[in-house]
Each structure stands twice: as structure tokens, then as C-alpha cells.
Amino acid sequence: MLIHRLLHLTRRFGNKAFALTVLAALVLSLVPAMASAADRGAWAANTQYAVADTVTYGGKGYECRQSHQSLVGWEPPNVPALWLEKAGTVDTQAPSTPAGLTSTGKSSNSVSLSWSASTDNVGVTGYEVFIGSATSPAATATGTSVTVSGLSANTTYTFTVKARDAAGNRSAASSAYSVTTDPQIVDTQAPTAPTSLRSTGTTNNSVSLAWNASTDNVGVTGYEVFIGSASTAAATATGTSVTVSGLTANTTYSFTVKARDAAGNRSAASASASATTQTAPSSDIPSKVLVGYWHNFDNGSGFIRLRNVSSKWDVINVSFAEPTNGSTGGTIGFTPYSYTEADFKADVAYLQSQGKKVIISIGGANGQVRLETEAARTAFVNSMISIIEKYGFDGMDIDFEGHSLQLNAGDADFKNPTTPLIKNLISAIRAIHDRFGSKFVLTMAPETFFVQLGYSFYGGTCLGCDTRAGAYLPVIHALRDILTWLQVQDYNSGPITGLDDQYHNMGNADFHVAMTDMLLTGFPVGKNTNSFFPALRPDQVAIGLPANGNAGGGYTTPAEVQKALDALLKGIPIGSYTVRSNVANNKSFRGLMSWSVNWDAFANYEFTNSHRPYLDALK
Template sequence: MQQRIIALLAGLLLAASVHAASWQEGSSYTAGTTVDYNGKTYTALVSHTAYVGAGWNPASTPTLWKEVGSSNTTPAPSASAVPSATPAITSTPQVSPAVTPTASPVVTANPGIANWDKSAAYVGGQRVSYNGQVYEAKWWTQGDVPGAAEWGPWKLVSSTTATPKPTATPVITASPSPTPMTCPALTPPPPIYDAKYVPIYDAAGCVIGWNIVSTLPTPYPTPSATPNVTSSPSPSTTPSVTPAPVNDKLLVGYLHASFANGSGYIRMNDVSDKWDFINLSFAEPTSSTSGEVAFKLCPSTECPNVESEADFIAAIKAKQAKGKKVQISIGGANGQVRLETTAAKDAFVRSVATIIDKYGLDGLDVDFEGHSLQLNAGDNDVANPKAPVIVNLIAALKELKAKYGSKFTLTMAPETFFVQLGYSFYGGTCSGCDTRAGAYLPVIYALRNDLTLLHVQDYNSGPITGLDGVYHTMGNADFHVAMTDMLLKGFKVAGTNFMFPALRPDQIAIGLPANANAGGGFTTVGDVQTALDCLMKGTNCGSYKPGATYPGLRGLMTWSVNWDKFNNFEFSTQHRAYFDKLPK
């Protein structure tokens, strides 16, 4: 019997020592992956990438992660004799040491890691200790409290743990009176328009930062057509592009033309006629800063059924003869394009034009992700950005538009991080936040009169604050309604006096994954059509009520044509049928 008990205890101790891997920012996770984060265990609900700087940790993104329990990091007890009395635990702020029969916990500092200093400047990769936890700087920072904001410059690396100091005989001591802890003074930020600050508290009850909460009323006021912006041109809320008919609904799909990506290669000639815009994915840069981009068909080693280049070009012409638009898409998740110099801008224009001319394409889709775009500190005028990567991209797109004229199509596929997040955090103005936040806004604004379609990716997204001042999470109808309403109503850019003007409904399509394999935040056909009902008809709205109805909303975009086929064409078949039933 004693041997069985010993074996059972050994098994329990072995199980306690096995933990899930710790969550890491910048890593990609597949659905079902289990991780530990801040003492808790989470399981990934969808496959996604935890973008650096986005703050999409398991605790803050319930649409990406589900809490399944507490992770056990308590040291296994020693097999020493059990004392006749229970040792008292000395009260120590910020630390919860494990109680063992033979050890008196002694808190030790993080070896070799200095405490955070408010006056010190830190560069990316440097580590500090703060309130018993170790943080690593994501980029240059000074004065930003570690852990104060989910979009901030610090990421949590580990927590300080109590280090047992063995003693021959446990000593029973009386519990001293707890030492009162003094919270560090933290000055509230200055007041901002249409918002209030709600304090964020740590485990000890100290204020470590503030959340920004909108105070906009509902229904929302119509944005002014002439925002009060110093030295900025008055934005026109009605771009001069000729509006499309109300019933001219589009399906936009990305075609894996240069790779297979596990969903299979589709020849251009076999692409369904349900797609109105076909974006060839992708032209990628020869280097991140050269500006030069190149496109080539998927190699036969990866795509055995790939057609010849001549057949590919002939199929493009056949699609165009049916009224379809075929574009080259540049960037994607792996294609970082930074136009840091005029020379890079010129190379970009030249190489894009070469691709368009060679394949006889209708235009260009800009799918810049990662670190392609970012703002300079103090870059607070959306109409007059200063960051070279943004200024040069705007100039390049205007040159291409001028070269090809009015028939040139221009679409953009930014993530919510680069657009709607600018309502809460703008990279040029917010202290300590990621300078990429809202970085697409100057580009969209500058090209608003030339923009054919904007289809923001309503997926692989963290929570985003809508015009109602509420966090909205992806994967449901309300999220799509709230994100789309922001583009169609316009919004004040955080930390500025600039009102980002509304785009026309026929310039907006909602970006979605074709199935759960294609991206995090997959939304069922039913929920997508509920969102369309709410936006276009004013019916079936959930908790979020848009400020108006938009019957001219242009359509839907998906990643991708290939994943749609992989999913038995559910996206294209069901949504094409929905659009075809709308009044003509």
C-alpha cells in the first residue's frame, strides 16, 4: 500500500512539473494550441499571429484565446520531515511564495536586471524589472510605465518568483505586521476631446496607467466636412470618383498566384466568374528597402498544375472581356515594403508598371502589413504626414494613377490595426504606443479621390474601440457593423484635431476570411449577412446601431479564392446569391 501511495505522489509531482509553453508575442499559433500566460492556461480558438506591438495577449483577446485553468508553477515539496506547526509566512508586497515544510521563502531580485527607471531611455530588447515582473522593450521608450497599456512599448517576459532558502530545521516565527506599500505617483494625462481616462490598477491596487474611453453620444454626430486642422486642406467628404450603382455589388478575392499555401493552386482560367475583382497574390520586394518588387507564377515543384505564362496572360484577358478586374497585389504578411528614399519610390513605380504592362492588368492592390508603414513621433497632421515611408508611398501611388489614367483601379487591404485603431491610438501622437497604429490613415486620406475600394481586413484583429466607445471583438456581425460604420461616418483621429472624413459606401467592401483555415476571426455566412442587413437595410442590427443605412455598400472581400474552393465555394456561392437578391 505504501508503495502505491509513493507511486501516486510521484505521478502527481511529475504532472505538476509539465506545463504548456509560455505565450510569446510575435509567434503564430494554430487553433487548439495551449499556452501559459500570467499564471493561467489558455487554448487558442483560432489560428492567428500575435503581432509584435499589438498587445493581443491571451488575457485581453477572448476571441482568440479561451482560459482553461491555472498553470501550476509551484515548486514540488521536499521529502523532509513535516514540522509539528505551520510556519507563518512573512508578508511581502507583490510576491506570493510557495509554502513548503522545509523552506522559509526569501524573495530575491532578478539577477542582472536593473529596476525600471522613469528617467532612463531604453532601446528595443533591453529588459527591466518592475513590480516583481520582467519586461522587455519593443522599441525606444522613456518614461512609459511597463505593463501600463496593452499597445505600449513593453512586453511581459516573466514574473519574479520566490527562491526557497533551505534550512536544517524550520523556524516558526510570529507574523510581523505587514509593511504598508506606497504606490508610485502617476500623473494623469492631459484631457482630450470626446474621451475620458479610466484608471488601470495592478494587483496591489496601484494606478499604473489609463484606458481611453470615448464619450461620444449616441446617435453619433455627423463629422464636420471641414475639420479644424492647422495648415491642412479641408477634406472633401465626397470624393470625386463616379459613384457605382446601388445594386452593383462586388466580390473581391485574392488568388494564390505565386504560391499554393496548402489550399491548392487554381489556374486563372478556372477562377469562378462569381469573382468581380481578382487580386494576384503577391508581388514581393527584392529587399525591404529597395522599392523593387517582382512577380512570378508559382513554381511547378510547388504547384504541379500551374499553367504556362502565355496561358496565364490569355486567361487574364478572357476574364477582363467578361468585365472582371485583375490586379497585382503587393505585400502580404511576408512582403515588407519600406519606401524610405526617393530612389526606392522610383524603383517601386518602375517595377510595378513593368508587372502591370507585362500581364495587362487593370490596377494595383496595396496590402502592406508588418513594418511597411509607420509614423514619426510628433507626426500629428494626417493631411501632411512627415514619415518618408508614408510620403513616398503616397507619391508613388499618385504617379501610377497619373500614368494609367482614370481606368486604373486602386484598392487597399489594411488591417484594423492600421486604420480603425487610429480612433483610439495614433502612432504619431500617443506616448509609448506602436508608431504603426493608424499609419494607413494618411495614405487613404491622400488617395481618397483615386481609391476604388478600401477593404479593411476584419480578421486577425485584436479588440477595437468603435464609435460607441465599446471594445468590439472579431468574428461576429457587430464587429463588422462597428468597423464599417467608422469608415462610413468618419472619426476624429486620436491625439489630433483631425476628423478623418467618411468614404463613400461604394468605396467600401468588408474584408473576411473564406473559412477558419484562412485567418482568425472567421464569421459564419449567417452572421456576415446579418451585418449586411444592418448596414444596408437597417434591419437585424445587434447591440451596435450604425448612424445611418448604407444601401450603396460595395461588397465583400475575402482571403482567398483558393480557400473558398477548399471550403466547397461557400463564400462565393452564398454571398453572390445574397447580393443577387437585392433590388436592381
Template sequence: MQHSGQRHRAGLTALVVLTTLLNFLFPANVLAADRGAWAPDTSYTVGDIVSHGGRGYDCRQSHRSLVGWEPPNTPALWLERTGNPPPDTQAPSAPPSLTSTAKTHESVSLSWGAATDNVGVTGYEVFTNGSASASASTSGATSVTVTGLLANTTYTFTVKARDAAGNRSAASNAHSVTTSPRPAPDTVPPSTPGGLRSTGVSNSSVSLSWTASTDNVGVTGYEVFVNGASGASATTSGATSVTVTGLNANTTYSFTVKARDAAGNRSASSAGVSVTTTGTPPVGNKLIVGYWHNFDNGSTNIRLRDISSKFNVIQVAFAEPVGGPGSGRMAFAPYNSSIADFKADIALLKSQGRKVLISIGGANGTVHLDDAVARQDFVTTMQALIDTYGFDGLDLDLEGSSLSLNGGDTDFRNPTTPRIVNVIQATRQLLNQNGSGFILTMAPETAYVQGGMSAYGGPWGAYLPVIHALRDRLTYLHVQHYNTGTVMALDGRAYAQSTPDFHVAMAEMMLVGFPVGGNTQAMFPGLRPEQVLIGLPSSPQAAGGGYTVPANVHRALDYLIKGQSFGGTYVLRNPAGYPAFKGLMTWSINWDAFTNFEFSNSHRAYLDTYR
């Protein structure tokens, strides 16, 4: 989430073609700079020249490009030149210093030095044993792991660089590696975990810890079973503590733990422990979800333990990629706090019956899961963060080019864009690993969701396949009703942010569904009312646009929940409203503290009128 004066959450602004005005503002005699082939995620300046699809274009407005903003699609940004650009025929230099960094019985990890090119290197191809076609490829990274190899076998690798024009370099130096012998089967289970005990309890969760097991190779994780269930209700990746969530208030549960190793061997069950959850239910049945940001942006530095009790769900923002957007390796370190204190704060909030999630991405945390390696790195590192801090779930806050549809990917029900397919698969794997009580939320911008009704491609509607594929495990969707232009609603009218009409119209699109790309044969099905919240800025300082005064928010909710009209333009498709509609999300808790808790105080009092 980029807002005014902040480093996160950039809302996508609609492009409007005003040719006459642009010709006046950006005359053709600006000094030109040849930038080569057009590329996404690149800053361009007025007068720059790029090539795309065999044609040349002049930059008309300074901007940073996104997938979907190709020159033919954005005449407000690019003017086609007469004549064709000169072809790029110069190949990149050969990648230097190819070497291996690790190996197993079925894989070899390689790295090499970066090649150079007159325009720019776009990727590398790895060849095995002189094969005519690449065995692996990257999108610019200078390392890769080649998998699917035979044990105790020597392989010779070379690497070539390629550019956007399809030119390929000469091969790198050849590097030979012999894979490790296949290990003997491991049939020995770990020892039984001991000392199982409860370390915290709330009305919906129980925190447990135990002593570590031992194994002849190594313990890889633990599984927690509730009331003798045949399947694990919670898992860890080696940590000897976990919080089991999604429990009923004032109910006694029996827990046991098993250890597992990499070969799938499981220990005998630990001795059981019985715990009774507390009987205090949460206030009302509507939620306020708040983002707590892990950086100083001029608002307020507030500890997790000091967050107002009026927030039910706390989104810790953000886990971000390390090693570049395409690595998939995620990291999080608490700002202005020790890890021990941060974990203690999370445990305290959970003991109060509140949920603490880790939010992924934000505007600057671009996540590109373009291949299986990045996907598995993402799952592995996110699971480690979940286990370390005890998060109750994860939030997908993917912005910018993190989600964008490739050309030809036209069916939200069957996506083909690798970046989107891998996000779905990685999220599903994390949900399965952490059990049925693990929470999944999403916070997309309007262009990525409701914007998909008018157009489907590039960023427009790019969240729809993710929402649709994970709707069976989606706990809450809270679209950002801010930092956006006008958006078309179900009645064919375009509504502006900050108004009750906008909030009602955008929310009902998610409840009723809508034709994707205007195609009535491709209807996006609505979500259940209890899955949907409205996302709002907590103060005028928190966002570049979209702040709505509490009175207008309450008018919108009265109409949405009770069918009580405020006399606006938009008319609900369901006149009776949606009594199960879940509540509000805000960016951010920190900005709410900055304005003396105006958001949480006013909206908690209103939402608590619904029982």
C-alpha cells in the same frame, strides 16, 4: 495577409500590461544576454537585455519587434533595469573594397563590402570629394547611386559605416570616377506603330496589340488614345499590347497608338481601329473581391482560368521585394505555371469582364520605400509587371513595418515619414502612367485604420495618410475584419471580430469618418459607400480568427445596406443604411475552393438580390 498555417498576413495583436502575472511567469533570474541597442524587426527572447534612450531593459516576453514597440512604450514586453547600460564607444570597421558599378552623365553607382561592429552597423554614409557632410546615405545597404553630378567631371568617393550609438568608422579606400559626357539632344521621334488590332473585348475593356516602332536611340513606351482624346488613356513601358479598361458596355470606341522615346519625342499616330464592347453587364451591382495566392499553403492549387465566375475582382497575391525590404525592386513569378499560360489566364478573365490586379506586399513582403531611389525602383519594376501581365490595377496590402509613422508625424493630412510619403508618391505615379481606368485598392488591417481613432503613431493609423492622399483615385478599400483584437468603434464601445456588430461598426467608421487619435480637430473624412467593402476569411482555415458564418454576414449587410436592424448593440449613425455599399472581399479564393466554394456561393446569391 498571414493566416494560420500560412506565410502571409499577420494581424497586429493589442499589448496588455499585466505586470503581476508577467513577474510570476518571467522571473528576474533568467540568464541574461546583452543584445545592444534595441532595433525593430528583431527577434528577442526572455532574458535579453537591450539599451534604448540611455536606459537598459530586460525582455519579459519572447517576440519580434515592430516600429512603435520601443521598450518605454511596451511594458508588457520590457522591464526597465536599474542603472544605465554601458555606453557603446567602439566604432565599426572601415568599409572595404569601394568601387563603382555604373555611371551616367549625372550619376555614379557605388558598392562596397560590409563593415563589422561590436553591436551592429546601422548604415553607411558616402562622401564626395572629401566633403564634411555625407552626400548620400543608406540604412544598411552596401550600395547607393549618387545623383546630381556634373557631366564629364571626376569625383572621388569614400564611405564610412555608422552604428546606433553614432560611432563612425574610418573612411574606406578612396575611389575616383569620371562621369560620362552629356549626350547630344535627341530630337528624332520614333517611327509610327503599325498593325493596330483588337485581340479581346469585354463589356468594359478592349485588348489591343500592334507592331513595334523603331527609334535612333530607343523606344521607351507607347500611348493609347481613345476617341481622339488629347491625353493618353493607357500607356505601356515598351510592351506592344495593352488592355484599355473602364469602358461602357455595348459602345463603339476608336483607338490610335503613338510611340515615345526617353527624350519625350512622340511618333505620328497609328492608323485607327474601332471596337464595340459587349453588351452583357455584370451580375447585380455588388462585388466579391477575392485574393488568389501564388503559393501552396495546404489549401488548393487553382489556375486563374478556373476561378469561380462569382468573383468580380481577382487580386493576384503577391508582388514582393527582391534584394531586401529597402531595395524597392519588386518581382512576381507565377507559381506552378508558365508565364505564357498565366498571361493567357489573365486575358481570359478580363475577356469575361472581370478585373485582375496585382497585390503588393503581404505579411512577408515587407516594402520600405525610404528614399527616392527605392521609390523609383518600385515604380519602374511595378510598371514592368503591369505591362508584362496586363494587370488592371494594383492593390496595396502593406503590413508589418511597411507602413509605420515616425515620431513627430502627427497629422494624417500632411505626413512626414519618408516611408509613407514615398508610397503615396509612387502609387500616384503608377496611377498617372496607367490612365484613369487603372484600379487602386487597399487591404489594411484594422489597427492601421480604425485603430487610429484611439491612438495615432507607429503602426496605429499608419494607413490613414495613404488612404487620405489617394482617396480621389481609390477604387475600393476592404479592411481586413479578421486576425485582430477588439477595436473601439464610434459609440465608444470595443467590438470583437466574427460578430455582426463588429462588421457594421468597423464599416461605418470608414463611411462616416472619425477623430484621429481622439482629436476632434483632426477628423478623418469618410469615404463614399461605393468605395468600401468588408474583408472576411473565406473559411475557418483561412485565418487565425475572424471567420463569420454566412448568416451573420448577411445580418450585418442587411443593416449596413438597408438599415434593417438585427437587434445588435451597435446603432448606425445613418439609420437608413448605405444602399451603395459595395460588397465583400475574401482571403482567399484558394481556401474558398478548399471548402467547396461555400463563401462565393452563399454570398454571391445574397449580393445578387441587390440590383
């Protein structure tokens, strides 16, 4: 009966909702109903709720459908089995009117504005700036300042600003503020040529350059660096230094630099300067690694410059590169958050000079990628090569979640997949790897739903199964010859059946041992003995973990993680699961991955400070 119910919930809700609902159901079976219902105010974690209790969350009202004690991650929108959204309880209160609108700067074609923050009963999510009586905003902002561009010279503009909240309520318009743009200056004079171009440092794939500033009758706005006789700039900078990345090891390059001004005038080229990149290390990835995801966004964990991440990380996965033309278009984009391109490139090169690997991760929870056509595959390959070359990344990480991967009905042989989006992804990854060569780092970070669940259910074969179950298996198998390592996310997971045919629940040593042992031993896909997924090499396996309780469900204490590693690498039994893989061979196990660098810093570096000494002792 329980298995039947789990299958039903999996089909209905998919992976993440499946995990939440199963956990909720297990708790519900143990928690008695409360005696009466009540208006409980704002939803809170670790609180007992009864049937018909009402709460608010995110400006909406919800009614409790089943008695339970709430947990972090069980917010009402996430668990429809527990909460029913009540009609007519949307947020209708508009934010207060912004005040203090003023100009902080202007040019001939732009005006910079700022204002005082508005307040709201739920929360202000952004601001809209209007010109005159226009009904469409000329600019939007999440903070209290913005620059409105594309204006005409020597023209007076009247601005107002409105605040908005998540429910779409908008405040009244602020008091109007008028600004006259500067007169247009017709500039035809080019800057002077930069002087004293020189190399200030090299790595095996980058050269750092500096030069003396140019002058201009109006003002120099930036510089362009060229390699040899190329007409396209290899790098740009607003200051007088830059790092050119994505170069070949042990190769001599000749550079020149030109200055430019706001009118597009460019100087003559500087005198050339040559530099030779360093020889690539013969073995430049440690035998035991700590891999950390770095946030290219701010989610409350705090922003960290790449060069300031903990030195205990060996590999930093920049997350995420995401689709720019829809989930099926194939084109991937990446723009550094809170960085200039020059500074971001310089920080990547700095970490590489310290012996670190910096990898671009694709996808994530919000970046759905479905390469359903040959055109999408080509767009994916071309855009990813461009991103990797532009920023000098050492490799890429495939972090496809949600509906990025699934199997067509009848696609039963993971060794010979027929589903187009699976075949196109395999082909695309191999093409990108081949473009950069054998030292290109290729990792994957699937959820357990896409890998270990394939032991019990394979999406293309079983009637009624979620077609995503085990969908990573054909990709892993087809690319195992170039796969550097697989770092399955042992978190945000529902119960998974191990090789002992028992359910294992996340958050403890038992789960990590059972899930990792499946990869080191191999298993029959869909329990079909004629379809066996071969074991990966131990150096191709890492365990994915949340850095702390804020980072995701399934946080495991350092002591429990190391208990799991002791079982897998030293043969020390844990009692709940017997390791089936060869413990002696497992000593080459690759290491630990964590979501994330930022959450580790937020938690005072518990993850890196605990696990770095443990891994170093294994070398």
C-alpha cells in the same frame, strides 16, 4: 488596468502578436490551472495545458508558461506569452539517404535528374545536388527532380544528392550517378518564318494571336511577337498562339511574329496582321462586388488556374508581388507560380473577356515594402508599371502589412504627413494611377490596426504607442479621390474600440458593423476633435473576410455577415451596436472581399455560393 496592459502588450509585440496575446490573456483569466505538469508530446489545438507541461512543435521543444486551452493560431512560436522554447531540443536527426538517383534527360549543357523521396522524423524540406566532390550544391529542389544547367558539352559529370530538413540536418549522400552531356552542336541556321498570322480574339485591352509553326534544322524553341516596328517583343510563346495584353481600348495594332531556336537564331518576320481592340465598357465594375485573393503559391489550399476560378467572383486579386532587393530597395517583382508567362497572360485576358477585373496585389504578410528614399520610390513606380503592363492587370491592391507603414514621432497631422515612407508611398501610387488613367482600379487592404485603431491611438502622436497605429490613414486620405475602394481586413485582429467607445471582438456581426460604420461615418483621429478623418463614400467601402476557418482568425459565418449587412444597408438593428452612418446612403456599399479564392474552393465555395445571391439581390 486592462487598458494599461493592452497598451503594454501592443508596444511589445506589435499587431499580430498583440492580437494573439490579448486573446490568450482573456482565455487564461477564465481557465483554471491543471493539477500537474507532463510531457504532452506534439502540440495540438483545442487542448488543455498546465504550467510546466512540455510539447514539441516544428522539431523544437517548448515549456508551458501559463495554463490555457490552445487554439488554432496559438502555436508555440506565435505566442511567447504562453510557451518558452527549451534550449537543447532542436531536431538533430538527419533524413534518410535519397535512393534511385537517375537521369531523365540531357542536352549539351544540362542534365535532368530524379530520385526517390527521403523520410525524416519531422519532415524533409528539400534536396541538394552535388557534382563530384564539390561542397556547394550545383542545384537545389523541394521535390524529387531537378535540372542542373550551365554544364559543358560532351563532358561526364558524377552527381550525388542529399536530403535536408528544417533544422539544417543533411542526409548522407546518395549513390553516385554519372552522365555524359551531349556534344555541342554549332547551329547557324535560322528557323523558317511563321505563316498565316491571324487574330483569334480581342478584348478592350488584349489581342489573341495564332500562326502556323516554323521548322528548323535542330528545333524551334519559341516565338516572339512584335507590335509595329518595335524591336522589343511584346509577347513570347513556346507554342503557336499567344495573347498580347496591356493594350489600349478601341485601337488598331499591327503584329508580326518571329521564330527562334536554342542557338539564338531568329527567323525573318512573318507577314503582318492587324487587329482592333474592343471599346472599353462605360461602366465595367459592378455596383456590388465579390473580391477574392488568388494565391500565387501553394499553402495547402490547392492551386487553381485563373481561368478556373469561380465565376461568382467579380475581381480577382493576384497575390502577391513582392520586393526583390530588400524591404527598402523599392523594386517589386512578380513571377507566376506554376504557369508559363504566356499561359498566365492568356488566363488574365480570359477573365477580362468574361467581364472580370484582375488586379496585382503588393506586399502581404511576407512582402515588407518601405519607400524610405526617393530612389526607392522611383524603383517602386518603374517596377510596378512594368509588371502591370507586362501581364495586362486592371489595377493594383496595396496590401502593406507588418512594418511597411509607420509614422515618425511627432507626425501628428494625417492630412499633412511628414514621414518620408508615407509621403513617398502616396506619391508613388498616384504616379502609377496617373500612368494608366481613370479606369485603373486602386484598392487597399489594410488590417484594422492600421485604420480603425487610429480612432483610439495615432502612432505619431501618443507617447508609448506603436508608431504603426493608424498609419494607413494619411495614405487613404491623400488618395481618396482616386481610391476605388478600401477593403479592411476584419480578421486576424485584436479587440478594437468602435464609435460607441466599446471594445468589439472579431468573428461576428457586431464587429463588422462597428468597424464598417467607422469608415462610413468618419472619426476623430486619436480622439482629437480637431483632427477628423472624413467618411469614405459607401461605394469606396468593402468588408474583408476569411473564406473559412482555415483562412485566418475571425472567420464569420455567412449568416452573421449578412446580419451585419442588413444592419448597415437596411437598418435592421443587431442590438449590440447602433449604426451611426446614413443607412439610406449606405445602399451603394461596394461589397465583400475574401481571403481567398483558393480557400473558398477548398471549403466547397461556401463564401461565393452564400454571398453572391445576397449581393445580387441588393442591386
